[in-house]
Amino acid sequence: MRILSIKDILFKRLLFVAALLILLICAGIVYTLVSGSYGTFVRFGFFHFITSTAWNPTIGHENYGALSFIVGTLLTAFVALLLCLPFSLPVALFTGEYFRGKKIASIISSVINLLAGIPSIVYGLWGFYTLRPIMNHLGWGQQGFGLLTSAIVLAIMIIPYASSLSSEFISMVPKDLKESAYSLGATRLEVIKNVTFPVAGMGIFASYVLALGRALGETMAVTMLIGNTNNLPTSITSTGNTMASIIANQFGEADGLKLSSLIALGLLLFLITAIINFIGKMIMKKFAA
Amino acid sequence: MKIVNSLLLATVAIAMVACGSGKKQHSTLSLAGAGGTFPLPYYTLAFKTYLDSNNVNVTYGGIGSGGGIRSLKDQVVDFGASDAFLSDKEMATMSPVIHIPTCMGAVVLAYNLPQVKNLKLTGDIIADIYLGKITKWNDPKIKAINAGTVFPNKKIIPVYRSDGSGTTYIFSDFMSKVSPEWKNSIGTGKSLKWSVGMASKGNPGVAGTIMQTDGAFGYVGSEYAFAQKIAYAQIKNALGEFVVPNTESISKAALGDMPADTRCMITNSSAPGAYPISCFTWILIYKEQYYKNRTMQQAQGTVNLIHWMLGPEAQGMTEKVNYVPLPAKVIANAEAQLAEVTYKGRLLTVGSKAKSAALTK
Numbered sequence: 001m002r003i004l005s006i007k008d009i010l011f012k013r014l015l016f017v018a019a020l021l022i023l024l025i026c027a028g029i030v031y032t033l034v035s036g037s038y039g040t041f042v043r044f045g046f047f048h049f050i051t052s053t054a055w056n057p058t059i060g061h062e063n064y065g066a067l068s069f070i071v072g073t074l075l076t077a078f079v080a081l082l083l084c085l086p087f088s089l090p091v092a093l094f095t096g097e098y099f100r101g102k103k104i105a106s107i108i109s110s111v112i113n114l115l116a117g118i119p120s121i122v123y124g125l126w127g128f129y130t131l132r133p134i135m136n137h138l139g140w141g142q143q144g145f146g147l148l149t150s151a152i153v154l155a156i157m158i159i160p161y162a163s164s165l166s167s168e169f170i171s172m173v174p175k176d177l178k179e180s181a182y183s184l185g186a187t188r189l190e191v192i193k194n195v196t197f198p199v200a201g202m203g204i205f206a207s208y209v210l211a212l213g214r215a216l217g218e219t220m221a222v223t224m225l226i227g228n229t230n231n232l233p234t235s236i237t238s239t240g241n242t243m244a245s246i247i248a249n250q251f252g253e254a255d256g257l258k259l260s261s262l263i264a265l266g267l268l269l270f271l272i273t274a275i276i277n278f279i280g281k282m283i284m285k286k287f288a289a
Numbered sequence: 290m291k292i293v294n295s296l297l298l299a300t301v302a303i304a305m306v307a308c309g310s311g312k313k314q315h316s317t318l319s320l321a322g323a324g325g326t327f328p329l330p331y332y333t334l335a336f337k338t339y340l341d342s343n344n345v346n347v348t349y350g351g352i353g354s355g356g357g358i359r360s361l362k363d364q365v366v367d368f369g370a371s372d373a374f375l376s377d378k379e380m381a382t383m384s385p386v387i388h389i390p391t392c393m394g395a396v397v398l399a400y401n402l403p404q405v406k407n408l409k410l411t412g413d414i415i416a417d418i419y420l421g422k423i424t425k426w427n428d429p430k431i432k433a434i435n436a437g438t439v440f441p442n443k444k445i446i447p448v449y450r451s452d453g454s455g456t457t458y459i460f461s462d463f464m465s466k467v468s469p470e471w472k473n474s475i476g477t478g479k480s481l482k483w484s485v486g487m488a489s490k491g492n493p494g495v496a497g498t499i500m501q502t503d504g505a506f507g508y509v510g511s512e513y514a515f516a517q518k519i520a521y522a523q524i525k526n527a528l529g530e531f532v533v534p535n536t537e538s539i540s541k542a543a544l545g546d547m548p549a550d551t552r553c554m555i556t557n558s559s560a561p562g563a564y565p566i567s568c569f570t571w572i573l574i575y576k577e578q579y580y581k582n583r584t585m586q587q588a589q590g591t592v593n594l595i596h597w598m599l600g601p602e603a604q605g606m607t608e609k610v611n612y613v614p615l616p617a618k619v620i621a622n623a624e625a626q627l628a629e630v631t632y633k634g635r636l637l638t639v640g641s642k643a644k645s646a647a648l649t650k
Contacts (some may be wrong), residue, residue, distance in 0.1 A: 057453075057478060057479075057482065058475070061482075128501070143502050145487055224490070227487045229483075229487060241451075249451040249453075252452060253452070253454060253479045258480075
């Protein structure tokens with residue numbers, strides 16, 4: 001008995017240390033980002049930095065602002081979310097409701113999950129060699145490069161995140177609820193509209209927040225397709241740049257104020273992701289109550 | 290538990306095997322360097338050959354020229370490597386450093402116009418394209434210097450590097466020398482503020498975008514362009530000649546006037562037949578090799594390695610990986626600097642003398 005309790009205490013301590021370690025690592029990352037970006041915020045001021053569209057690395061004329069990249073990041077991520085909706089929701093209903101437990105559903109869901117396992121550079125290559133010529137042919141974007149091209153590839157990349165989780169939540173809707181609706185004479189569509197969605201709604205919403213988070217941070221595929229111009233995008237087909245993409249592109253040979261500005265962009269990206277997660281949680285809480 | 294134990298055993302076994310094989314390759318000396326990615330393919334080949342023939346293990350980290358200089362400053366490497374020489378200001382903050390050029394390269398202007406086999410360009414025209422003043426391939430300015438060539442009425446799509454790069458630095462250095470307008474509006478740097486066109490990452494990215502895009506135009510490192518089947522332009526040099534970039538014309542760029550320590554950009558060279566957007570890449574070492582408890586053996590090994598890099602065996606290898614060997618004049622220049630390297634104040638021996646000195650020891 002005594003030995004067991006010692007084991008128990010040890011295990012508890014171990015869990016505590018593991019949890020604390022994660023907290024410390026997270027705090028360490030925030031500390032590094034804040035101390036690294038300090039120079040930029042002192043030089044330009046926080047609000048000026050996030051509202052300025054300047055990005056001039058020429059020595060002597062150095063001037064950096066984050067607005068172009070914030071807009072580029074949010075625009076591509078939200079357009080990707082919008083584009084993925086008409087695909088991921090039907091897939092979720094197909095695998096979670098209509099053909100739940102059938103062989104075809106498991107085949108489709110494993111194919112969709114396979115999409116999540118493809119490295120982003122492969123999506124980038126596909127976008128560069130297949131999607132871009134099509135976009136160019138349609139006259140969208142500059143030579144096929146642009147926000148829309150990257151948003152389309154992003155949409156495909158986040159479909160598995162959105163659909164597999166929502167499918168889980170849809171299949172978890174209690175059978176009794178659905179059957180009572182059927183017994184009242186509801187059609188399948190009416191059951192989905194009035195029973196499945198209201199019950200699984202929060203879970204579906206959460207899966208889209210997760211998908212959005214993925215779209216915000218995606219780097220490689222976006223870099224290859226967005227055109228990498230450091231200007232404020234004028235339309236959805238114009239070229240631009242995202243925060244993750246410019247950091248990946250420029251950190252290698254950066255130093256001084258430029259490096260500090262890139263780290264500041266990293267901090268802002270961290271904040272934006274945190275804010276979006278927070279808003280998502282607030283909405284969920286409000287509706288769940 | 291059994292599985293865990295056997296896994297542990299396997300790991301230990303693998304580790305032991307790995308250590309064993311590591312010992313087998315044991316060499317008398319190992320040297321470490323870090324710096325630019327531009328010469329990385331050449332250095333990899335050269336250092337591998339050096340290990341095979343001289344049993345000296347040289348590791349090189351392609352961490353960027355800036356990183357190479359920082360590593361040398363922190364005295365954590367035997368040599369640094371850089372595509373840009375140290376400015377007087379940087380030199381002042383370090384103990385004396387010497388620059389040894391190891392090979393040459395260039396930046397070529399690649400284009401995608403399948404019907405145009407020969408394209409001549411001047412610095413002014415390139416500036417006008419990147420400033421958005423010339424937007425069509427059949428612009429009168431382009432036609433004027435390319436008599437007899439039929440140009441399509443196509444949009445020019447300028448492409449540039451999205452990442453910070455020595456290639457951008459060398460290209461913009463040449464452009465700032467030949468176009469005052471470029472100097473005032475775009476300037477010189479590893480990454481710049483561009484007004485028109487689109488950006489791609491790395492030489493492969495820029496070359497890929499150009500090859501994929503009808504009417505595209507952009508600057509690519511010669512070591513990458515020569516390895517690819519990509520069309521590139523003849524550029525007007527300081528003497529008014531239109532020069533095709535190749536081994537010979539790039540090498541000639543080093544024959545212009547040059548300071549004894551080789552610290553200069555050889556863009557827009559005044560030598561006849563020189564390709565104007567050429568460059569050196571340097572290895573940087575401290576003139577006094579005793580620092581951070583380095584041994585005499587390490588110091589002598591570093592000097593021997595660099596002497597070998599300047600010799601015919603290593604220089605002959607440059608072209609295999611699409612770089613350009615140094616002309617004799619520059620090698621003599623570099624050897625003269627190498628001869629001044631000391632260890633604890635005493636001159637180190639270079640070349641054949643070094644070998645006999647090592648034998649008598």
